[in-house]
Amino acid sequence: xxxxQDVLSDLAAEGDEVDGLVAGLAPSQWELPTPAPGWTIxxxxxxxxxxxxxxxxxxxxxxxxxxxLARLGDDFEANVHGALAPFxxxxxxxxxxxxxxxxxxxxxxxxxxxxxxxxxxxVRPLPPAVLAAAGLMELFGxxxxxxxxxxxxxxxTDRIRHLAGFAVLTKxxxxxxxxxxxxxxxxxxxxxxxxxxLWEFGPADAPQRITGPAFDFCLLTTRRRxxxxxxxxxxxxxxxRWLDIAQAYRGPAGPGRTPGEFAHLTR
Numbered sequence: 001x002x003x004x005q006d007v008l009s010d011l012a013a014e015g016d017e018v019d020g021l022v023a024g025l026a027p028s029q030w031e032l033p034t035p036a037p038g039w040t041i042x043x044x045x046x047x048x049x050x051x052x053x054x055x056x057x058x059x060x061x062x063x064x065x066x067x068x069l070a071r072l073g074d075d076f077e078a079n080v081h082g083a084l085a086p087f088x089x090x091x092x093x094x095x096x097x098x099x100x101x102x103x104x105x106x107x108x109x110x111x112x113x114x115x116x117x118x119x120x121x122x123v124r125p126l127p128p129a130v131l132a133a134a135g136l137m138e139l140f141g142x143x144x145x146x147x148x149x150x151x152x153x154x155x156x157t158d159r160i161r162h163l164a165g166f167a168v169l170t171k172x173x174x175x176x177x178x179x180x181x182x183x184x185x186x187x188x189x190x191x192x193x194x195x196x197x198l199w200e201f202g203p204a205d206a207p208q209r210i211t212g213p214a215f216d217f218c219l220l221t222t223r224r225r226x227x228x229x230x231x232x233x234x235x236x237x238x239x240x241r242w243l244d245i246a247q248a249y250r251g252p253a254g255p256g257r258t259p260g261e262f263a264h265l266t267r
Contacts, residue, residue: 007132008111010159014136015103018143021152022096030092034145035257041149042095044142046087049099051138052106055131058119059109065120076251123250133166137248141222148262156194156215164191164214167221167248168201174245177253183238191217208239221248228259
């Protein structure tokens with residue numbers, strides 16, 4: 001899917017960018033509500049810290065990771081809040097330090113896994129590069145929530161290629177989250193990178209086609225923007241349907257974002 005060293009270096013750079021968003025925030029700003037209902041900036045960083053902590057454990061100690069999975073219940077929301085709780089108990093400066101440490105530990109642990117091996121994860125084992133791409137997806141989505149809260153315009157970079165590829169790989173998640181059967185039909189994705197390069201995924205003759213800016217595609221698949229606010233085009237009925245349900249992560253879809261919700265922000 002992607003070069004392991006490239007995705008790990010880009011994962012580190014994306015993490016630094018998120019760090020830059022919260023650096024220097026006053027304690028009261030950590031309690032600002034973000035576009036994710038019920039989540040503050042502190043929740044966003046706590047979620048990232050908990051996710052990277054799990055990734056580090058999965059890559060470095062499979063037995064301990066499997067034991068952690070065995071303790072999880074069937075309630076998705078309860079599992080999420082349980083993972084966040086230990087981090088949310090910390091004041092902002094401690095949470096910041098823990099989040100950086102968890103991120104660094106995860107990147108180091110993933111780098112130590114041979115590229116041809118897999119790492120245990122929540123549903124099935126993943127190659128380390130794919131798990132790193134999933135981490136970049138988390139950073140992009142939660143980083144966007146923080147940026148939107150602070151009114152900051154993010155400058156897209158070609159680091160999002162890993163996320164775009166991951167979203168293509170997980171194309172069926174939107175169907176599965178809604179208990180729908182994924183269609184057995186080919187999709188083609190033609191996405192324009194921030195640098196202007198064309199990124200192509202899927203068979204050239206696929207009957208269903210998605211085209212447009214890669215940054216918009218990433219905003220859509222992390223459900224940080226409504227499709228009506230993005231310059232993505234669908235060719236084919238199933239492709240058009242997919243733009244309504246696209247998501248690059250497991251679990252409940254959530255309410256997503258509404259059309260025009262961020263019209264006050266300059267992209």
